[in-house]
Structures are given as C-alpha cells and as structure tokens.
Amino acid sequence: MGEHLDARPANGHEHSASSQLRYLDLTFDSKDLDQSALSLAYRIQPKWREGPGKIEITKFTEGITNTLLKLTKHVPGYSQSQLDQDSILLRAYGNNTEILIDRDREASTHALCADRGLAPPLLARFRNGLLYRYIPGQVCTPQDLIREPIWRAVAGRLGRWHAQLPVSKVKNAPHDINGQSQKENGIPTEHTQALCNPASQLPAPNIWSVMQKWIHALPHDSPKHKARKELLQHELDRSFNDLQNDQGPGSSGLVFGHCDLLSANVIMLPKAPNSDAGDKLEVFFIDYEYAVPCPAAFDIANHFAEWGGYDCDYNMLPTKSVRRQFLQDYLDSFKAHSDNPVSENMLEFLCAEVDRYRGMPGFYWGVWALIQATISQIDFDYASYAEVRLGEYFAWRAEESGGRTEKNGEMPLREKRWQEP
Incomplete structure (x- = not known):
C-alpha cells in the first residue's frame, strides 16, 4: 500500500462537484483489512495514531457490492455520541464495479448531496473508495x-x-x-x-x-x-x-x-x-x-x-x-x-x-x-x-x-x- 498523499481531484476534472476533495493515493486491500483501513484513517485523523484509546473497526454486512467499515477511536472520557461524531466510514468498491458505476460521478453526487444537507460530509477519496463521516442511527x-x-x-x-x-x-x-x-x-x-x-x-x-x-x-x-x-x-x-x-x-x-x-x-x-x-x-x-x-x-x-x-x-x-x-x-x-x-x-x-x-x-x-x-x-x-x-x-x-x-x-x-x- 503506497504512502503518497495528493490533494488533486481524483478524476482530473477541475470543475467537478468533488474537484476540491482530498485525494489519498492509497489502495484498500481486503486481504489486509485492518492495516489498510488504519493507514487510510491516519491520513484523515493523524492524532489517532498516537492518541490514547483503541481504534475499533466494525464491518457492515448488509451490502452485496462493496466493503463498508466504521472506524471509531475510543478516546477515554468520550460519550457514545462524541465517539460517533468523530467516527469515519470507509467504503471500498467491489471488484470491477467500474463497469457498472461511474465512480467520479458518485463522488460528485455525494458532494452535491452533502452541500444540501442530504449526505454526510465527504472526507477523502482513495484509489478504490471513499471516506466520509458516520451518520449515527439504525x-x-x-x-x-x-x-x-x-x-x-x-x-x-x-x-x-x-x-x-x-x-x-x-x-x-x-x-x-x-x-x-x-x-x-x-x-x-x-x-x-x-x-x-x-x-x-x-x-x-x-x-x-x-x-x-x-x-x-x-x-x-x-x-x-x-x-x-x-x-x-x-x-x-x-x-x-x-x-x-x-x-x-x-x-x-x-x-x-x-x-x-x-x-x-x-x-x-x-x-x-x-x-x-x-x-x-x-x-x-x-x-x-x-x-x-x-x-x-x-x-x-x-x-x-x-x-x-x-x-x-x-x-x-x-x-x-x-x-x-x-x-x-x-x-x-x-x-x-x-x-x-x-x-x-x-x-x-x-x-x-x-x-x-x-x-x-x-x-x-x-x-x-x-x-x-x-x-x-x-x-x-x-x-x-x-x-x-x-x-x-x-x-x-x-x-x-x-x-x-x-x-x-x-x-x-x-x-x-x-x-x-
């Protein structure tokens, strides 16, 4: 997994809705799930690496296309509400799904929805997925x-x-x-x-x-x-x-x-x-x-x-x-x-x-x-x-x-x- 960080738009289009979105030149590897997820999270939350409290990785299983993970830093003294507010969702794309889905359009749509209060804030894109804020709920x-x-x-x-x-x-x-x-x-x-x-x-x-x-x-x-x-x-x-x-x-x-x-x-x-x-x-x-x-x-x-x-x-x-x-x-x-x-x-x-x-x-x-x-x-x-x-x-x-x-x-x-x- 590479360590290069880039702020360029992931698709090269300067005027897309997600053109200012942070881009991480990293790839999520499901065979090395924990380490891949942590490497991405540390780029968004550098303090997580050294700060007190373990990082919990929860895998959601409802979908049949992508991998969806919730990363939570259990900071001592934080309430569950505070933990959820700082949590990150990681969504890694399924194998070859670019045949079905335009991932640039997806990021632009997410950014558009977030701008209108209809989606959680996007944090970053990486080579094969997105990072965004967790929405507490059931x-x-x-x-x-x-x-x-x-x-x-x-x-x-x-x-x-x-x-x-x-x-x-x-x-x-x-x-x-x-x-x-x-x-x-x-x-x-x-x-x-x-x-x-x-x-x-x-x-x-x-x-x-x-x-x-x-x-x-x-x-x-x-x-x-x-x-x-x-x-x-x-x-x-x-x-x-x-x-x-x-x-x-x-x-x-x-x-x-x-x-x-x-x-x-x-x-x-x-x-x-x-x-x-x-x-x-x-x-x-x-x-x-x-x-x-x-x-x-x-x-x-x-x-x-x-x-x-x-x-x-x-x-x-x-x-x-x-x-x-x-x-x-x-x-x-x-x-x-x-x-x-x-x-x-x-x-x-x-x-x-x-x-x-x-x-x-x-x-x-x-x-x-x-x-x-x-x-x-x-x-x-x-x-x-x-x-x-x-x-x-x-x-x-x-x-x-x-x-x-x-x-x-x-x-x-x-x-x-x-x-x-």
Whole structure:
C-alpha cells in the first residue's frame, strides 16, 4: 500500500462537484483489512495514531457490492455520541464495479448531496473508495420499511431529495448517451440508435443510458448469451418508448433519483433527548453510487420493490392504498421543498405512473445482476437473483399485454400483491 498523499481531484476534472476533495493515493486491500483501513484513517485523523484509546473497526454486512467499515477511536472520557461524531466510514468498491458505476460521478453526487444537507460530509477519496463521516442511527431492515412511521419518513425524505437536487448538475459533455465516449466503450454505433435520438434530449447520463451501458457490457461470447443480449436490448428500446415522458415531477419529467433505496441504505435517525413522544421519525439516505436522473416513478417503484428485500418476498410489497398514502406524503414534501409548481392531478398521475413502472426495477437489477455474476468475488448467487428480477419484468409485461390471460396462466404472486387494494 503506497504512502503518497495528493490533494488533486481524483478524476482530473477541475470543475467537478468533488474537484476540491482530498485525494489519498492509497489502495484498500481486503486481504489486509485492518492495516489498510488504519493507514487510510491516519491520513484523515493523524492524532489517532498516537492518541490514547483503541481504534475499533466494525464491518457492515448488509451490502452485496462493496466493503463498508466504521472506524471509531475510543478516546477515554468520550460519550457514545462524541465517539460517533468523530467516527469515519470507509467504503471500498467491489471488484470491477467500474463497469457498472461511474465512480467520479458518485463522488460528485455525494458532494452535491452533502452541500444540501442530504449526505454526510465527504472526507477523502482513495484509489478504490471513499471516506466520509458516520451518520449515527439504525440501519433499516426490509421488515422496518413496512412500518408506517418509517415509510412515511422515507416518503418525506425522498420528496425533499427529488425537489432539492438539480438535474442540471449532472455532467452532460463531452460524454455520449452512456456518459462515456463510444470510442472508450467500444460500443457499436448501430446498437445505440434506438435510444440515442430520444434519450439525447435528456441529461446524460440518465437511468435509460445507464441501462443501455450495462446491456453493452453483457457477455456475447456464445449463441445463448448473444440471444439474451439482443432480447434485453429490444426490451430496453421498447420500455423507453412505452414509458418515458415529460409529465412527472422535476425538470422535463426527470428528478435526481437515488435509484438504490433498499433497506440498508435507509438510516433511522435517533431522536433528540428533548424530543416529544409524538415527534415524527426522521430517516437519512446513504450510498449514492447509482444516483442518476430518472422519472420519479422509477425511483419510487424501485423503492417499493425493495420492501421485499434480497429474498424478493412479494408479500411485503405495499398495497394500492399504502402506495397512495406514500405518494401523498412524497408530494407534500416535494412541494414544500421546491419552487416549481405541481399540478393538482399529480397524485393521480403518480399513482398510475408508479403502476406502469413496477416492472422496470426488475429489468434494471436483473441486467445488473447478470454483470455481477461475471465480475463479482462476493459470495452471492447473482445468476439466480438475475433470473428472479428479470422474471418480475416479464411477468409485468405479460400482465400489461394480456398475454397471461390469453394463456390461462395463473397471476404471479408479485402481480397479485400489487393489485391488492
């Protein structure tokens, strides 16, 4: 592990949102976890090296992509609150995840969110990760998401997120639809034509261009892989034409979405000591690596899909009435934090639009999992997960087209749950 320290921007872009962020020319090595983590922490907190008190390293296990550690210096006499305030979170990227995630954009997004009080302060970047302040609180579980005080808090926070983060801050040039040059990606031009013209009118990157990039990254070294890639490309083109419009909240129907609001990325904040029992619960969102402009309906439908957790327990999904209440709270918060007017019929529109987008999270994470199955070193059955998630998409398609009814097939559990009042 190198010892060079540099203050330059990690990506070389002088005008990015994270251009002034401290850069540590060090690499985290999971095989030497403790020493790697300490070497990074000492650069941020030099007094930790010699000061009294041990350094505790806690590994979080909720994620299936990255390594997340909390480093706490147990200074004698400090309260737990003081210890947490000085603690550092270290997030090291998963193997080859740059295929899926633009790490420069992630750092810029984190800095943008922190500037608006929507993310913990960034402390530094290093070669394969980020260091940032710890947010005291309790990580949610899928079981927590179905509790009314929590889903109402999530709805309010998401409304604020979508209202306060400007889509205009997304870097547009000199990238193509995929956020990278076609020359860099080696992407055949003919494969981008279906999405290029309409999507080129949207800020790039966006949720559609990200999915396009992922499909280009899929293996095509066998007839089976090639056929699957062609099918997914067809479905992406079809979905863009069917779903994308400029009618939702935000700029031209787009908001700056989190796009990964699973339970582990929702933190329940502790109540203040002098708070009343009736005070509303507050939540905080973490991990912004998938944040990108998208229709609000996609971000919300994606969050609803996460109520089932990695096990995809569809009995946990919100019913129609719960979704409507969530969307009302979301819109109330959006209007409270935005200067842009919201139409009177926006609640009805969003209820229908989230309905229409309910299959797209399965497509999004299904393609993602197909790539992870080829690159990840984490012990998780990505291939099976991909089939389950893509199955959600095709079940939605069959329901929308009437194909299931024509074949006298049984309605899948996920679709049944979605129809419940």
